[in-house]
Amino acid sequence: MYxxxxxxxxxxINLKGDADRLLxxxxxxxxxxxxxxxxxxVTPKLVVKVGDQVKAGEVLFFxxxxxxxxxxxxxxxVIEEIVRGEKRKxxxxxxxADAEDxxxxxxxxxxxxxxxxxxxxxxxxxxxxxxxxxxxxxxxxNPDDMPKAIFISAYDSAPLRYDYDFALRKRLAxxxxxxxxxxxxxxxxxxxxxxxxxxxxxxxxxxVEVIKAFGPHPVGxxxxxxxxxxxxxxxxxxxxxxxxxxxxxxSFFKTGKYNTEKYVALxxxxxxxxxxxxxxxxADLSEIIKxxxxxxxxxxxxxxxxxxxxxxxxxxxxxxxxxxxxxxGKKPRFIGWLPFIGENRKSFYRFNLSPWxxxxxxxxxxxxxxxxxxxEELESVMPLNIYPMHLLKAAMIGDVEKMxxxxxxxxxxxxxxxxxxxxxxxxxxxxxxxxxxDEMKIQLG
Amino acid sequence: xxxLENFFNKYKPxxxxxxxxxxxxxxxxxxxxxxxxxxxxxxxxxQIRDAVDLKRVMFTVVLALxxxxxxxxxxxxxxxxxxxxxxFTNWEAFVYGFWKVIPLxxxxxxxxxxxxxYFAIVRGHEVNEGYLVSGLLIPLIMxxxxxxxxxxxxxxxxVIIGKEVFGGTGMNIVNPALLARxxxxxAYPTFMSxxxxxxxxxxxxxxxxxxxxxxxxxxxxxxxxTWKEMFFGNIPGSIGETSVLMILIGAALLLxxxxxxxxxxxxxxxxxxxxxxxxxxFGANALMRFPWWQHLLVGGLAFGVVFMATxxxxxxxxxxxxxxxxxxxxxxxxxxxxxxxxxxxxxxLAILLMNVVAPTIDYYVxxxxxxxxxxxxNKQAA
Numbered sequence: 001m002y003x004x005x006x007x008x009x010x011x012x013i014n015l016k017g018d019a020d021r022l023l024x025x026x027x028x029x030x031x032x033x034x035x036x037x038x039x040x041x042v043t044p045k046l047v048v049k050v051g052d053q054v055k056a057g058e059v060l061f062f063x064x065x066x067x068x069x070x071x072x073x074x075x076x077x078v079i080e081e082i083v084r085g086e087k088r089k090x091x092x093x094x095x096x097a098d099a100e101d102x103x104x105x106x107x108x109x110x111x112x113x114x115x116x117x118x119x120x121x122x123x124x125x126x127x128x129x130x131x132x133x134x135x136x137x138x139x140x141x142n143p144d145d146m147p148k149a150i151f152i153s154a155y156d157s158a159p160l161r162y163d164y165d166f167a168l169r170k171r172l173a174x175x176x177x178x179x180x181x182x183x184x185x186x187x188x189x190x191x192x193x194x195x196x197x198x199x200x201x202x203x204x205x206x207x208v209e210v211i212k213a214f215g216p217h218p219v220g221x222x223x224x225x226x227x228x229x230x231x232x233x234x235x236x237x238x239x240x241x242x243x244x245x246x247x248x249x250x251s252f253f254k255t256g257k258y259n260t261e262k263y264v265a266l267x268x269x270x271x272x273x274x275x276x277x278x279x280x281x282x283a284d285l286s287e288i289i290k291x292x293x294x295x296x297x298x299x300x301x302x303x304x305x306x307x308x309x310x311x312x313x314x315x316x317x318x319x320x321x322x323x324x325x326x327x328x329g330k331k332p333r334f335i336g337w338l339p340f341i342g343e344n345r346k347s348f349y350r351f352n353l354s355p356w357x358x359x360x361x362x363x364x365x366x367x368x369x370x371x372x373x374x375x376e377e378l379e380s381v382m383p384l385n386i387y388p389m390h391l392l393k394a395a396m397i398g399d400v401e402k403m404x405x406x407x408x409x410x411x412x413x414x415x416x417x418x419x420x421x422x423x424x425x426x427x428x429x430x431x432x433x434x435x436x437x438d439e440m441k442i443q444l445g
Numbered sequence: 446x447x448x449l450e451n452f453f454n455k456y457k458p459x460x461x462x463x464x465x466x467x468x469x470x471x472x473x474x475x476x477x478x479x480x481x482x483x484x485x486x487x488x489x490x491x492q493i494r495d496a497v498d499l500k501r502v503m504f505t506v507v508l509a510l511x512x513x514x515x516x517x518x519x520x521x522x523x524x525x526x527x528x529x530x531x532x533f534t535n536w537e538a539f540v541y542g543f544w545k546v547i548p549l550x551x552x553x554x555x556x557x558x559x560x561x562x563y564f565a566i567v568r569g570h571e572v573n574e575g576y577l578v579s580g581l582l583i584p585l586i587m588x589x590x591x592x593x594x595x596x597x598x599x600x601x602x603x604v605i606i607g608k609e610v611f612g613g614t615g616m617n618i619v620n621p622a623l624l625a626r627x628x629x630x631x632a633y634p635t636f637m638s639x640x641x642x643x644x645x646x647x648x649x650x651x652x653x654x655x656x657x658x659x660x661x662x663x664x665x666x667x668x669x670x671t672w673k674e675m676f677f678g679n680i681p682g683s684i685g686e687t688s689v690l691m692i693l694i695g696a697a698l699l700l701x702x703x704x705x706x707x708x709x710x711x712x713x714x715x716x717x718x719x720x721x722x723x724x725x726x727f728g729a730n731a732l733m734r735f736p737w738w739q740h741l742l743v744g745g746l747a748f749g750v751v752f753m754a755t756x757x758x759x760x761x762x763x764x765x766x767x768x769x770x771x772x773x774x775x776x777x778x779x780x781x782x783x784x785x786x787x788x789x790x791x792x793x794l795a796i797l798l799m800n801v802v803a804p805t806i807d808y809y810v811x812x813x814x815x816x817x818x819x820x821x822x823n824k825q826a827a
Contacts, residue, residue, distance in 0.1 A: 013493070080619075233822040298492065305491045326493065329486055334446040336482030337500035339508070339702065345496045350504075350702050364485040365643075367498025368478060368571055369616025374502060375762045376706060387811055388760060405815040420491035424498055428490035 002209045004196060005228055007383040010216035013346045014157045015304065015326075015361055019265040019274040020114070021166045028099075032075050033092040034060055039071055039130055040319035041139035041441075044090050052079045055209025057104035057126055057258030057265040060093055068143055072127030074260045074280045074318075076102040092315070095282075103257040109179045111253050119185050120256050123249065126258045131245035131319070135226060135238050136409035137437050139164055144154055146186050147239040149230040153193040154202040155213055156244045157220035158303040158417075160267040162322050164243045165201050167263035167276065172201055174250030179207055192243075193225055202243070218383065225417045227384055232409045234444060240412075242322055264323055268304075269360050270297035272326035278417065285314040285323065297325040299362045305417035306430070309363075337367070348377040348422050370425045378429075381418035384410060388419060395436030400443045403436050413437075447483075451476050471565035475572035504576040505704045508750065510581050510693035516691040517684040518542035522588045523595040524644040524655065524681055532813075542589075547683055549584035551673065552593050556600045562607045575614030575621075575758070576604070579737070582622035582752060583686025586745065586793075588642040595633050599625040619800040620759045623793055630793070643681035655681045658743045659782060659790070662732045686748040689741075696751040705755035708764065709771035710776065713750035716775020717741055724783050732783045740779055749792035750774065759800040764809040770806055775797045 003149055036044040043064040050056060054073045063069035077097040085091045099106065109122050121319040123129040124143060141147075156162040168175055183190060190208060194200040194269040196212035203210050211229075213219045222240045231237050244262050252258060260280050267274045279288075300307035300316040304324055308317060316323065317404035336342055344352045344359045375389045382388045394402035420429050453476075459466045477483070487494060522538030522545075557576045559797040565572040582714025583600060603625035608617040630637045646656035647749070658680060661668050674680055686692075699705035721737030728734045741747065754760060754774050761770040775794050781791030 015493075112681055134618055153554070213539070231821060231825075233825050234826060298486070300492050301786050305494055309488070309492060309569045322491075330482040330484045332450060332481035333481075334449070337478075337498055337504060338494075339505045340499050343496045347495045347497055348703060349497055349502070351497060351501065354744045363492055364482075364494065364496075365485045365487050366482060366496045367500065368483065368485070370472075370499045370571070370573060371613070373499060373575070373615050374757050376703070376757075376764075377497075379764065385814065387763060387814060405818065407814075407818060417491050421493060422495050424495070424502055426494065426498065430490050 003191075003209060003229070003303050005211055005215075005219070005225055007191075007215035007224060008217050009057075009380055009383040010218055011346060011348075011381050011422065011444075012157075012313060013304075013361070013421070015159045016269040017158055017267050017271055017274045017325075019267040019276055020165075021163060022123065022275045023263065024169060024275050026277045026279065026288055027211065028097065029279065029283040029285070030097060030412070031068050031080070031094045031284040032077070032097055032280065033186070033313075033315040034071065034074065034095070034165075034282050034318060035092045035283065035315070036061065036090050037391075039135055039140055041065075041137075042069060042071070042130070043070070046082070046090065048079050048093070050079050050082060053077075054079065054095065055104040056101045056260075059127070061090075063140075066142070066411060068124050069130060069140060070124065070127050071130060072104075072258060074258075074282050086282065095345065101259075103259065105260070106252070106256045108256045111184060111254060114184070116184055116187070119181050120213075122253070123181070126252055128144065128245070128249050128252055131241065131248070134241040135223075135412065136232050136234065137372075138354050138412035138414075139437075139441070140238075142237055145237050147188045147237045149188050149226075150182055150186060150190045150239045151193065151222040151226055151230075152241050152243055152246060153222050153225075154200060155193050155195045155220040156303075157195075157213070157217040158305050159217070160265070160303060160322070160324060161220075162265050162303070167265075167321070168243060169201060171247040171251070172205075174247040174254065175202075175251055176205060177250035178246035178248070179205060179250075181253055182239075182246065183207055185242050186239065188239075189230075191225060191229060193220060193222065195220075213231055214305060215383070218381075218415060221415055222413075223410060223412055224383055229409055230274070234404065234409055242319070242321075245319075259332065264316065264320075265322045266292055266325075267322060267433075268297075268300075268324040268326045270294045270327060281316055281318045283316045285310075288323075289314060289325075293325045296328055298328040300324040300326070304361070305421060306414045326362055327362035328437075329364040331364075348380050365426055367426050367428075369427060372423075372425050372427065374424050376420045378419050379426060381422050385416060387409065388416070388429075391436075392416075392425045392432050395432045395439075398436070398439045398442055405441060408436055408440055409423070449480055456594055463489050469566060471570065472517030472562050475562065475565070479569075490812045499574045500577075500778055502704055503577045504562075505700065505702050506578045506752070508582055508584065509698040509704075510578075510685065512691040512797065513685040513688060513748070514546075514581065514585060515539075516678060516688045517585060517686075520679055520687055521545050521645070521684060523679055525647065528644060528655070529647045537731055544756065545589050546584065548593060549587065549589070549591070549596055549684075550581065552596050553600055554580040554585045557604050560601060560604045560609070564613065568613075570613075573614035575608070578619045578756075579603075579625075582685075583625045585698045586622060586626050586683045586748070586780045588637060589643045589684050590645055591629065591636055595629055595636055597630075599629040602628045615758055615759060618804075619797055620753050620756050623753055623800075625795050627797060628792055630790075643683075657682050662735055662817075665731045667731065671744060672739055675739060680743075683745060683748075686745040689747045692747045693753050698765075699751070701754070705751070706757070706760070706767050706771075708767040709760055709774075711757045711773045712768045713754050714741060716772035717746055717750070717779050718775070720776045720779040740782070744782070745790055745792045746775075746778055749796055753792075753796050754799070759803065761810075761820065763805045763807050766803070766806045766810045770799055773802075 044061040132141040135359040196214035391406040521542030526533040607624040640656035721740040777795035778792040
């Protein structure tokens, strides 16, 4: 029997440009960028310098505070440039890729035979350990702290949802091996979340608890299910792993190669023909954009709610598997604040008298930042048992005790993405939660 | 609207950083954003946003107040011309009232927005939209004969002491509009109560009577109005509060758009009805005997519950809290009415009181959530 979770608070935003379940070949990018900022919480210590030759899977940099956390090259090639920002902070490492990847040889380890430490070691050496996120704090996991449970959400409920069933259909065996590896490393219970309204290949995965999720977005977010089955406090740890990462781990153990090629969805109303492509993380997207995406689009690595604007610097972020293109939307709207005549966006409020009118969602902020005034809108998209406005205010002033009491350990910034969207005060709530989590981490170690 | 856009763009450099009038930027931005929703796009956070901003929310409340405002103007004329005794048309009544009420509205907005702009410029933050609503609410809850200087003083008091000292819109403890009324009521009682303030006094009227219904009841007399008049609102009272029908039209708009909390409105009326029913059972004096459902029709109760109690800043902010908050406003409003006829307008005091108590209600509701969590933490730790 499956476990079920049903929520009613939340919001489904239907956007144009859902990616067809269709894979199209694209030419391999010539440049790849690895951004240390993708590895949240890692202070990079460089191992390579400009001009070095690297193989796919060789270390680029490691975490200053824990040298076991290694970040490895997604492709083989020559380090072309190390771009630094203020205070010499490393912004990205550019690799000029070889025409075909040369892989670093990792010793083959049979998951069934190996012991826990061997597997952990392999994950750390290959850089695949950085694919594991830890809750609380939503940061890269600590190899010393084993989790009580692992949550894998194979149900993307966000707008223009990424279809894990399609993306991993041919890799279910890899996925199963990845599960075995995770199980051995953690000795923890593994939960998989799948769409309650349809049958999924992941329902048949062995050695896991399947949770069927019903309701609007964010029902696919792991936090919803963690709250129900393994509620968190500061001493309880759970891991969150993306299904794609699990499959990559599986194929790594089978081949001994760090091959990170994955299906990436090209979606959004500015994509001419939305579809999937198979590329590696960090890929330069300029060629793909030229052929597929209309001009004057905002390019997002990730989905529209949690993704990052990469219009000016179009590289796929390391852990993202979706590229979204929407209209950039830079036009002032004459008395656009009048109710009932504005755009027909999904809203908590009922300001639209013509719901049949289609609207293209663009990146307009649609107003200016103000103090929190309205609160029911925030509550209406927060299915977790917390008071979002109170938690956000505690995060604003950095009150550690209050944040703990109000449930900061149970949330990740992504759980507030819909609050960003819905807030009439235009306050960036995801950023506030991230700030709050950082503060907790500093204060509580 | 290219012309207007060009106009704003032409003067923009003057107000930008390094411009001649850099300090006045909040004022420029307030004007510009009133004409145009700026073309700003999202930098951080979710890459798409709802098309709703505070201007739209606040303006919806202003829209909801329009029926009561227009009716209020007509009623001012109607009450006056009835006292005069000559025949008149509805249009004449409206025009008379219009010229009585418009100066109040203008003074309220000019003084209030002037102070808001001043504080925004001094503090270098944007002008918040909160006063759009307060600016209209304040004249609507005043007697029409209020001298403009008292109105201006009340507005200044409520904006400065009620709002800006706490940090502006979103931070205030009590409803600014009610604070303005309370200020006028306690500082200048002779202009705010009695039987001569609700209707402009005709110069040569012999039998002038302009007492509010609650005033009549408070003196132990029976009232001469039918429930229909109470419902439609052609009775003496503050400008906007008399017509329950017009208030309900506004309420319908607020509830349809979901701008105001239905929980507060419903529980407010329930609380008032319950308290009035209890008083009906005792029936010791005219106010106690006044039928409970008519309590909901007279005075400022409907206006207060629909437009003031639902102010999201000063109300409770949790769902459970909203039920308690609204219910207690209803209870106290009728209780103050009946027990203390010297202040027949119980709803003003009830809402102000509950504004102050609201954070405490929220505190206990949130504390319940915290306690549950802490209990679980301790269990997990053990």
